[in-house]
Amino acid sequence: MNMFLHELRVYRKSTLVWSISLMFLVVLFLLLFPSFSRDAEEFMQVLEGFPEELKRAVGLSIETLATLLGFFSYAFLYIKLGGAIQAMNLGISIVSKETREKTADFLLTKPVTRSQVFFSKLFAALTSLFLTNIAFFITVLAMSSWVNTESNNEKTLFLICSTLFFLQVIFLALGILTGIIFPGIKSVIAVSLGSVFAFFILGMISSSTEDKGLRYLTPFNYFDNQYIIKNLSYVAPFVWTGMFIVFGAIAAEMPIYQKRDVHAG
Amino acid sequence: MNIVTRELNGNRKSLIIWSVGVLFLIASGMGKYASMEGAGETINELMNEMPESLQAIMGTSGFDLSSALGYYGMLYLYLTVMTSIHAVMLGSGIIAKEERDKTAEFLLVKPVSRSVIITAKMAASLINILLLNAVAFLTSISFLQQYARGEEVFESVTQLMMGMFLLQVIFLVIGTAAAAVHQKAKKAGELSTGILLLAFVISVAINLNEKLEILKYATPFKYFEAGPIINGDGLDLTYLAISTILIILLIAVTYLFYEKKDMNI
Structure with a gap:
């Protein structure tokens, strides 16, 4: 319990900064929504002059995109990017900082087992992410009821917003795995930023080309917002893949962490 | 000279990793192009009528995805983001480490x-x-x-890469300046990546709302966009001037502050 509270305290400031940044992103993007929906309406009138089949094809996708949910799904992509960086950063840093700051001998001579250390750190990280998500979701609810003229669809919003948490848990697990395998990482932000952006770009390529196989490679595309809006549920195979990654990573991390040689000083 | 060699050796591994990343991004992106069928003429015509905010959400951002160069224009955005991350981490790391x-x-x-x-660094x-x-x-x-079946690509790509190089230098000196100014070495990386992420978010927000156009001077990601370069307009002189001033200014900041810096050990 002490370790859990200690880690929470250490990461208090960073949790706060990340929560505020994500809330700022939500406010910024949703403030742009009213002018965007005006743009979309004007364009729908331009569309009248085009051939019928084209109008049907393009108009339909614009109608779904021009709603608050459609617009939010787009903005949400960048929020997910931020959230993933936070999670991966936290994951790498929380398990590697003992080595980096040379406090490993201090911690490991305490009368606690290594699995206790590991789980305290894991739960502290999860708590920190969870708090960020609560702050984020409240902001989304408040902002969307403010800017949206039509009735608000809380259930869909909730389903979409929870994917932020799932995505973060996946990246947290990947981060912890990275931090445990390479405890000597000197600059955490360089590693996390690089790998998260790599996944993000892969996700952009995969969604602009609609490649089926590539989609499994990047957690960013496990949750398809359009699908959620239409069906109010997640895509099952990707949920399983996500869970597999998380539990697989944790199962791999535990034995490594327990057996690892720790160099003091 | 010794310092230069030393630094080149120290950064060799990360440079190799980043090069592989860049290679992979271009190869996989262009590989996808080969498997895509081009959009028809009418679609392109329609896209031109579309407000920019809608284009951004539809995910094409005005590029003619049926031509190889147009498709590359879409990739270019991610390429610049990736190399800017490399530059900013390199700049802040090389001073702060x-x-x-x-x-x-x-x-x-x-x-x-x-x-x-x-100077050596x-x-x-x-x-x-x-x-x-390169x-x-x-x-x-x-x-x-x-x-590119018969398309003339060499000149456009040369100009795009020159734009990317300027962007890289801008972010490099943002990194060095942040590391020279910031008292805590550990925070320099976080500060400079914060600036980069903010610049990226601003550039996304500008795409969504034309009223934010004025902000494009504030984010280097808007300085050398692929669209005008591919259309043959070349690099924008205003932005070339702004970049040069920015680079000189930040180099001066780096020297001045590092000369006076108290080392925190």
Whole structure:
């Protein structure tokens, strides 16, 4: 319990900064929504002059995109990017900082087992992410009821917003795995930023080309917002893949962490 | 000279990883192009009528995805983001690491002045950046020539890569300046990546709302966009001037602050 509270305290400031940044992103993007929906309406009138089949094809996708949910799904992509960086950063840093700051001998001579250390750190990280998500979701609810003229669809919003948490848990697990395998990482932000952006770009390529196989490679595309809006549920195979990654990573991390040689000083 | 060689050696591994990343991005992106069927003429015409905010959400951002160069224009955005991350991490790391790894005393007692150290570190980073740019250039040219049936690509790609190089230098000096100014070495990386992420978010927000157009001077990601360059307009002179001033200013900041800096060990 002490370790859990200690880690929470250490990461208090960073949790706060990340929560505020994500809330700022939500406010910024949703403030742009009213002018965007005006743009979309004007364009729908331009569309009248085009051939019928084209109008049907393009108009339909614009109608779904021009709603608050459609617009939010787009903005949400960048929020997910931020959230993933936070999670991966936290994951790498929380398990590697003992080595980096040379406090490993201090911690490991305490009368606690290594699995206790590991789980305290894991739960502290999860708590920190969870708090960020609560702050984020409240902001989304408040902002969307403010800017949206039509009735608000809380259930869909909730389903979409929870994917932020799932995505973060996946990246947290990947981060912890990275931090445990390479405890000597000197600059955490360089590693996390690089790998998260790599996944993000892969996700952009995969969604602009609609490649089926590539989609499994990047957690960013496990949750398809359009699908959620239409069906109010997640895509099952990707949920399983996500869970597999998380539990697989944790199962791999535990034995490594327990057996690892720790160099003091 | 010793410092330059030393830094080149120290950054070799990360440069190789980043080069592989850039190579992979271009190869997989252009590989996807080969498997895509081009959009018809009417769609392109319609896209031109579309407000920019809608284009951004539809995910095409005004590029003619049926031509190899147009498709490359979409990739270029991610390429610049990736190389900017490399540059900003390199810049802040190369200065801040002496304090972070507690080697500052060792370096500073050597019979070289601080400005010589900075010059050497800058030269080493510049070589790194140039090499990464060269990798991107060669890969782009070879893939584009393979796919561009008769299109003239060499000039456009050269200009795009020049724009990317300026962007890299801007972010490099943002990194060095942040590391020179910031008292805590560990925070320099976070500060400079914060600036980068903010610049990226601003550029996304500008795409969504034309009223934010004025902000485009504030984010380097808007300085050299692929669209006008591919259309043959070349690099924008205003932005060239702004970049030059920005780079000189930040280099001056780096030197001035590093000369006076208290090392925190």
